[in-house]
Amino acid sequence: MRQASSLLLCLGLFAGAGAQGFGRFGYTDRPVMPDLQLTPEGVGPILFDVPAPAWKVVVADETGATIGLGQGENGPSKARLSLLSSGIGLWFPKGLRLRINSIAAPYLTWPGGSVRNGVPTPSAPWLALSFGENAPPLILGFPSRPAALRIEGKPGSWTLEGPADFEGWLRVALPLGTRQITTNSSAALGKLAVQAAAFAPLVTGTMPTLMGTTVAADEAGVTATWRFDAPNALVPPAAFMASIGGSSLRVLSKVERPDAITAEGPLSFVKGKELTIRFPARRIPTGRAIGVGGQPRPIATVSPFDAPSVAELAFENLLATADTSARTTAEAATGEWIGQAASAPEPNTGQTLLYGPNGEGIELAAAHALLSQSLVTSRRATSEANSLLTSLVWRRDWATWRLWLPDEALVRRTGALAALAAAICPEPERRLDAALFEAGLAAQKGFDVWKRRRGEIVSEPVREELFGPMRSTLFGKGKDPFTVLLQSPLRIYGDASLRAETREAGICLSWPVVDVKAGVVALASGYPIQISALANLGQFRLAQALGFSEIRYLPETAGTCEILMTPSGSLPAWVPPPNH
Known part of the structure; x- marks a missing residue:
């Protein structure tokens, strides 16, 4: 295993000391967001006065990305996308001018009234933007300072203009989610004002940043607390979808749910600066499990490029009956695979990985992460870094808790292997990774159920459950005999x-x-x-x-x-x- 371990260590060194996850914000300069989408032309129905002359991902991590837009006067110079905040943030260095191509003149609404074209609003920390026709309304938040806006123009070509000296952030979000309404009466505008006022704290404050995570663990599970530098951070929708999908996780923080639904589920946020969730995740002790009965079995031929046989060898290594041949076979397989695996940097973070942009090779990476971990934790009371497992964690999405890949079947197979690889680690942080991978798979099933209940689909698709009995025992109430054996005292x-x-x-x-x-x-x-x-x-x-x-x-x-x-x-x- 020394050759394989050296290669894995090099992989970690290539990633750099400040390496971090990227989720959906890796391998792309056009990240897909749950609600509004940012393009060089604008945000949703709001267009920039001129298209962005530049487009560059400046910073990216698992929770968001900052994109340089290159605008100067009256346009945004950069945009901030965040899964911790609703909508999109735009930074205007000097002046604010936007365009709207609706037929009817839009309305601007604040708690005290509404106006259409030709009349400026008073200076306010937020304004709701709605349309005569059936469409989702927007909310415009000004966290830097209150601002007044004015609509001018003609049908099909409206201009939304702010102060000439405006400098600061404009937050654009959907206070009602994707729900469409028509605001062609004072009653409808008044109702929107009330709804927008309830949503306003999400767009008038600082966009939260993740400061750190603490994890407490016991025999039955892990409790994670994520700390933010500002209140009102969004709760990953997977936390609620996983419960619908069969997980027994519990959100312990006080959560508020505005009447807003995005493409990824209902919106919810924490009032304070912490989010605490309890996850089921049974502990597997280090060392190899001893059970009554059984005989050493000859190790079958293992191809290092066949994920099923690699995973099965990993499980064999976790048993006391495994002999030296199991270890040497595992070491040789991992060393050969790493020696031939193609590596390439992720463009937005520069981290070197042993899988491709669309997940090419990622299932094998997960299988070898499981195999490598089985060798380490089965032969000593402590663990060590597993760069392959870490590279999978980097690809996990913050909001869905799933690997961000286009192939859903590959997501489930690889996510299951990643959950099992992390589950046999003794560290609470790794057990949290296991619980998140597993909860993400449950959330995918829960999202299917949620869409069926809403009438969006007729029935839920059949989802593959790789090593389902093992996972239901580790992360639920199952009684799989092999998993019970793995927990031997x-x-x-x-x-x-x-x-x-x-x-x-x-x-x-x-x-x-x-x-x-x-x-x-x-x-x-x-x-x-x-x-x-x-x-x-x-x-x-x-x-x-x-x-x-x-x-x-x-x-x-x-x-x-x-x-x-x-x-x-x-x-x-x-x-x-x-x-x-």
């Missing part, structure tokens, strides 16, 4: 192939030796145990502390060494790993 570290069988006096643990030389067997137990020599142990020395037992021995002859463990506890039955 008795573990072994190192390369010895160990078998457990029930004897009248306790549990007999045995392992083969091929010659007479000193060896070590390291065990970990979730409860106090006593160990004594049973067979073929010329020398036997036991050291125990804090749940760990180290056995140093010298066999009498080549053959099988045996020890007796008491009490037997409640060990699960050995079962073979599942097929892909």
Whole structure:
């Protein structure tokens, strides 16, 4: 594994010390947003006075991107897209002028009234923009300073103009989501004013920025708290869609839901500066799982370029019955794949990755992330960086918690492998990654149900559930026997192939030796145990502390060494790993 580990370390170094996720904001200069779309011509129905002369992604991460537009007087010089904020932010360095190509004159509305063309509004922190015809209204927020606007022009060519000295941010959003209304009466305008006023805090304040994440973990799950520098951060819609899709996660923060629906689901936000969610994610201890019964099995031929066989080898490595051949086969497979895998930088962040823009090779990357992790966590009590797994986390979208790829079937297969790879990590942060990948898959199913309930689709499509029984046990209430085995309270570290069988006096643990030389067997137990020599142990020395037992021995002859463990506890039955 040394060659493979070196290559994985190089991959991490290529990414750079400040590497971070990018989700939907990678591999494109036209990110798809849940509500309004930004183009060089404008934002939704609002057009720039002249098209943007420049278009460059300046900064991108998993929550958003800043795009340079190159405008000067009366136009935006840059735009900010954020999944933490509703709508799009536009920075105007000097003056503000926009165009609207509606037939009827638009209305500008504030809490005290409404005007059409030819009459300026008073200076206000926000204004609602609506149309006589059936269309979604907009809200224009001014977080930098209140501003007055005036509509001029003629049918099909209207100008929306602000102060000549205006400098600051303009936030453009959909206060009612994609719902269309007609504002051709004072009653309709008055109702819109009330609705827009309730939505206004989302566009009149600073666009929140993610400051950090803290994770608390226990045997049953993880609790994550995301901290922002400003209130009113949007809650990922996946948090609610996952519940519809069968996940038992719980949003613990106080959440408000305006009457707005985007293309990705209902809008919701936290009033404070923190979002806390509890995720189900059962802990898999480090070391290899010991179960009663089972025999070492010959390792089948594994192609490093076949995701199913790579994943199955990873599961074999998690069992105490795996022998040295499983480890050497895994090391050789990962080393060969990394040596031949094509790498290329993601253009917006410059991070070097072993998969392509449309996910070419990403399923294999996930399978090898699982295999690499199985080798590390099964043989030591601590973990280490897994660059392949990290590269998958970078591709995960902030709002949907799914890999941002065009192929939905590939998203599900790769997401399932990523969830399992992260689930066998001991660190709370990695277990959170596992829970997010799994919740994203549940959210996709929940979104199908939600659309069916709204009449958008007749029935939900059939979604592939790769290793479904394992995942339903790790992240739900399933009772998959292999996953129960993986959670065994008795573990072994190192390369010895160990078998457990029930004897009248306790549990007999045995392992083969091929010659007479000193060896070590390291065990970990979730409860106090006593160990004594049973067979073929010329020398036997036991050291125990804090749940760990180290056995140093010298066999009498080549053959099988045996020890007796008491009490037997409640060990699960050995079962073979599942097929892909």
